[in-house]
Amino acid sequence: MAEAPEEKTTATKATETVKKIRGLVKGMSMLAHEARDRGQPVVYCFMGNMCDEIVRAMDMVPVWTENWAGLCAAVHRAEPFLLKAQAEGFSDKLCTYATCGLGFDIMRHELGEVPPDAPDGGMERPDAMLAIGLSMCDARHKWYQAVQRYMDVPVHTMGILVPPYDADLKEVESYYVDYMVEELKGMVEFLERVTGRKMDWDELSRLIDLSDETNRVWYEAYQLRKAVPAPMPSQDAMSAMVPGWYRLGTQEALDFYRQLYDEIKYRVDNKMGAIPNEKYRLLWGMGIPPWFALKLFNFFENWGAVFPIEVIYRPFDPVEIPAGVTHPLERLAWRTYKRGTYRYDKARNHTGDPDVELLIELIDDYKIDAVVYHRALSCRTVHTGRLHELAVLKQYRNLPSLILESDMVDVSSFSEEDIKNKIETFIEIVDAHKRGKKKNPRLSAS
Amino acid sequence: MAKAHVEQGSLSAAEQVYQDRSQRARQLRDKGKKIIGYFCAYPPVEMLTAANLVPYRIMGNPREAVVRADEYLESIVCSFVRSCFDVALQGGYDFLDGFVASHACDNIGKIYNIWQYNFKPPFSYFVNVPNTTSPASMKFFRAELGTFQRHLEKFTGSQITEQRLVEAIKLHNENRALMREIYALRKPDPPLLSAVEMNKILVASQSIPVEESKQLLRDVIQDLKKRHDGPAQKSARLMVVGSEIDDSPLFRLIEDSEANVVIDDACIGTRVYWHDVETEGDPLDNLVTRYLDKVMCPRTARERTGSREEDLDTKFGHILGLAREFGVNGVILYILRYCDNFGFDVPDMRDYLEKAGLPVLFIEDEYLISGARLKTRIEAFIEMIS
Numbered sequence: 001m002a003e004a005p006e007e008k009t010t011a012t013k014a015t016e017t018v019k020k021i022r023g024l025v026k027g028m029s030m031l032a033h034e035a036r037d038r039g040q041p042v043v044y045c046f047m048g049n050m051c052d053e054i055v056r057a058m059d060m061v062p063v064w065t066e067n068w069a070g071l072c073a074a075v076h077r078a079e080p081f082l083l084k085a086q087a088e089g090f091s092d093k094l095c096t097y098a099t100c101g102l103g104f105d106i107m108r109h110e111l112g113e114v115p116p117d118a119p120d121g122g123m124e125r126p127d128a129m130l131a132i133g134l135s136m137c138d139a140r141h142k143w144y145q146a147v148q149r150y151m152d153v154p155v156h157t158m159g160i161l162v163p164p165y166d167a168d169l170k171e172v173e174s175y176y177v178d179y180m181v182e183e184l185k186g187m188v189e190f191l192e193r194v195t196g197r198k199m200d201w202d203e204l205s206r207l208i209d210l211s212d213e214t215n216r217v218w219y220e221a222y223q224l225r226k227a228v229p230a231p232m233p234s235q236d237a238m239s240a241m242v243p244g245w246y247r248l249g250t251q252e253a254l255d256f257y258r259q260l261y262d263e264i265k266y267r268v269d270n271k272m273g274a275i276p277n278e279k280y281r282l283l284w285g286m287g288i289p290p291w292f293a294l295k296l297f298n299f300f301e302n303w304g305a306v307f308p309i310e311v312i313y314r315p316f317d318p319v320e321i322p323a324g325v326t327h328p329l330e331r332l333a334w335r336t337y338k339r340g341t342y343r344y345d346k347a348r349n350h351t352g353d354p355d356v357e358l359l360i361e362l363i364d365d366y367k368i369d370a371v372v373y374h375r376a377l378s379c380r381t382v383h384t385g386r387l388h389e390l391a392v393l394k395q396y397r398n399l400p401s402l403i404l405e406s407d408m409v410d411v412s413s414f415s416e417e418d419i420k421n422k423i424e425t426f427i428e429i430v431d432a433h434k435r436g437k438k439k440n441p442r443l444s445a446s
Numbered sequence: 447m448a449k450a451h452v453e454q455g456s457l458s459a460a461e462q463v464y465q466d467r468s469q470r471a472r473q474l475r476d477k478g479k480k481i482i483g484y485f486c487a488y489p490p491v492e493m494l495t496a497a498n499l500v501p502y503r504i505m506g507n508p509r510e511a512v513v514r515a516d517e518y519l520e521s522i523v524c525s526f527v528r529s530c531f532d533v534a535l536q537g538g539y540d541f542l543d544g545f546v547a548s549h550a551c552d553n554i555g556k557i558y559n560i561w562q563y564n565f566k567p568p569f570s571y572f573v574n575v576p577n578t579t580s581p582a583s584m585k586f587f588r589a590e591l592g593t594f595q596r597h598l599e600k601f602t603g604s605q606i607t608e609q610r611l612v613e614a615i616k617l618h619n620e621n622r623a624l625m626r627e628i629y630a631l632r633k634p635d636p637p638l639l640s641a642v643e644m645n646k647i648l649v650a651s652q653s654i655p656v657e658e659s660k661q662l663l664r665d666v667i668q669d670l671k672k673r674h675d676g677p678a679q680k681s682a683r684l685m686v687v688g689s690e691i692d693d694s695p696l697f698r699l700i701e702d703s704e705a706n707v708v709i710d711d712a713c714i715g716t717r718v719y720w721h722d723v724e725t726e727g728d729p730l731d732n733l734v735t736r737y738l739d740k741v742m743c744p745r746t747a748r749e750r751t752g753s754r755e756e757d758l759d760t761k762f763g764h765i766l767g768l769a770r771e772f773g774v775n776g777v778i779l780y781i782l783r784y785c786d787n788f789g790f791d792v793p794d795m796r797d798y799l800e801k802a803g804l805p806v807l808f809i810e811d812e813y814l815i816s817g818a819r820l821k822t823r824i825e826a827f828i829e830m831i832s
Contacts (some may be wrong), residue, residue: 012488013493038793083817088793089792089793089796089808090789090790090792091781091792091794091810093783093784093788093789093810094786094789094790098790131747133576133577133578133747134693136784137552137786138551138552138745138787139786139790141577141747141785142744142787142790142791143788143790146748146752146790146791146794147748147791148757148795149794150706152754154750155750156749157577157747157749158578159576159577159580159582159583159586161549161574161576161586163574164558164559164560164574165560166562166570166572167572171593171596172589172590175585175590176588178585178586179576179582179583179585179586180580181587182581183580183582183583184580186580186582191465233633234711249588251652291461351565353559353563375520375522377473377522379522380522380523380524380552380553380556380784380786381552383520383521384519384522384523384552384553384556385523385556385560386520387517387518387519387520387557388518388519388560388563392563416795444735
């Protein structure tokens with residue numbers, strides 16, 4: 001193995017397009033701050049809760065509270081908010097996205113104004129909050145209930161349920177989809193009631209078309225990342241996800257991914273790799289990164305390891321909704337259901353686990369040598385079950401794996417020295433495994 | 447000992463079930479009965495009984511550190527769930543013919559696949575429980591229970607008729623009523639039984655068939671009513687609020703101090719026994735109403751209809767109601783670490799109860815009780831409120 005070259009201090013981006021993201025995030029905050037002047041209601045929202053197009057079609061401005069907490073982490077300003085929430089009695093073991101956001105809302109409540117130094121001017125005070133049910137995350141319905149302690153703002157909780165992995169989809173499909181449609185109607189009714197706005201159904205249909213196209217282009221762009229050398233690494237994807245998760249249903253998001261597609265294609269056509277001497281291709285498993293220390297990607301790159309693809313924050317797989325479904329809420333419901341159950345049938349006849357199916361696809365398609373997870377200690381939803389997933393994967397693809405631990409927001413959980421040591425040891429294992437595989441191809445399981 | 451008279455009777459029987467709680471299930475299995483393990487208070491046990499299956503509550507071991515489960519479950523998983531899995535890995539649930547989990551919380555939701563994969567029970571089902579009480583959620587849950595019913599029928603090869611389901615509902619209602627009667631015996635000062643004894647009865651009741659539980663509870667009531675050697679009067683009457691506080695040394699820890707625990711709001715306690723299922727009308731509809739609407743757990747969100755104060759009443763009024771009904775003068779809020787559903791409610795719940803004049807001791811800890819440290823805090827709290 002070669003000696004590690006000199007270390008960089010920030011996460012190095014390969015693509016120019018993703019460098020626009022910080023400005024885009026600032027723009028999102030600005031839109032919210034200026035919303036009141038434009039007479040637009042502001043809504044606290046969670047990513048992936050099906051509300052993107054609905055909120056925009058009603059001419060409201062979403063504030064993505066998880067994203068804002070991630071921003072606080074990235075600019076290393078989360079700590080005062082976390083400590084504030086803890087002082088109020090919210091455990092430091094709770095989701096730190098939530099406790100960061102709560103800490104901010106508590107401070108604003110106490111100060112009567114936005115706390116000084118809140119990144120991007122803080123979160124705009126909402127007129128309504130859209131919480132979401134258990135299938136996504138416990139914290140995502142409890143957080144906004146807790147916010148009501150400091151802001152008497154109406155909250156609506158919507159249930160979105162996906163069937164368990166062993167469900168017979170033919171048996172349950174109709175009532176799962178019907179439920180989502182009804183719950184979406186409930187969300188629209190709630191927003192109409194508390195803001196006095198009316199849904200523009202034609203606009204909603206248009207925005208769904210736009211977001212479908214956005215996801216399609218995004219998906220196609222990421223298909224290009226299968227190339228060797230890797231044209232765009234995962235640290236770029238951690239930024240590139242912003243339009244797809246927080247600006248869905250906007251022309252800006254579609255334009256972003258079109259540009260990203262063109263840039264990745266150019267890099268592939270010209271064999272431009274993310275790092276100069278690509279030796280190991282790693283998969284970033286399902287894990288929220290430490291937003292305050294994305295430089296950990298550099299630690300890998302220093303050893304010639306690149307992440308061509310990641311499980312988290314990917315665009316959705318292309319799904320087809322049944323012909324004849326035209327009502328926008330039904331389209332949203334079917335889309336969510338189909339995306340949520342995309343690999344169920346395939347898993348049933350193979351590993352039994354749709355998450356493992358995805359891992360196998362990515363490992364094969366992106367020519368992966370090893371798998372890396374980051375376990376964010378305050379998040380049960382994303383990080384529980386990964387040991388199991390790896391155990392199942394081992395039976396189908398025998399690759400080295402590494403689990404790093406810290407958090408997505410709380411910097412006190414991060415030990416740079418420890419992580420560097422683990423990475424160094426891991427790379428040695430990956431290297432040995434790769435050399436062994438070359439000598440004996442049967443080492444790569446079927 | 448003065449207690450000997452009672453302990454030779456029904457309490458002793460409860461103690462016996464408690465001490466080796468799988469013994470009866472194993473016996474029944476040897477005789478051809480099928481035993482179904484279930485997690486938490488949300489799977490409708492009435493449906494298992496109606497399917498001629500024996501529901502068996504899955505619990506952990508709060509006296510033993512988790513070791514084996516570390517290989518399977520992340521350290522951030524709720525320690526109760528980890529403990530249950532650890533017990534299973536030791537063969538503690540090797541007699542189960544089936545396993546039912548529900549979407550009560552992230553932790554229990556996630557354990558379903560892992561349990562199913564590792565233990566491969568002949569029957570398994572995940573009851574997907576919505577977390578709101580909206581009409582759409584009620585309708586969904588009704589459909590989901592219909593699917594659950596079909597899967598049970600397929601497994602047993604026998605139809606669950608409406609009549610059988612209603613009979614099972616009545617049986618469980620009677621069982622609940624008897625348990626509430628036992629709870630009521632804790633209202634006097636001093637209570638007629640300790641929380642340690644109550645805990646054993648609760649564990650025993652959820653480890654045997656409902657018909658046998660009914661008989662056990664009847665006997666316990668009869669004996670307790672004649673009892674003259676119950677717990678001594680103490681300076682504090684406490685309520686314990688939390689999630690999976692089953693079989694917990696916590697009660698012993700408290701009652702070894704100058705306090706009696708007289709009521710709970712916990713997952714194997716009042717949350718299971720306080721509400722019956724209606725017997726008139728469609729039984730599945732009635733189960734939906736009972737499990738989704740009547741059971742008060744922070745995992746279920748209720749649409750706010752009034753002021754903030756009214757909303758807090760909706761969320762926590764039942765705790766205050768129980769505290770008043772049982773003459774409590776302090777509450778121990780015992781929250782398991784990594785529990786988002788309870789954790790986010792802590793400041794509101796604490797303030798709500800304190801505002802009503804009830805001092806609150808908030809403890810966040812693992813399922814494995816850390817005795818010495820807790821004892822000091824509990825004693826200080828009791829001293830403060832006495």
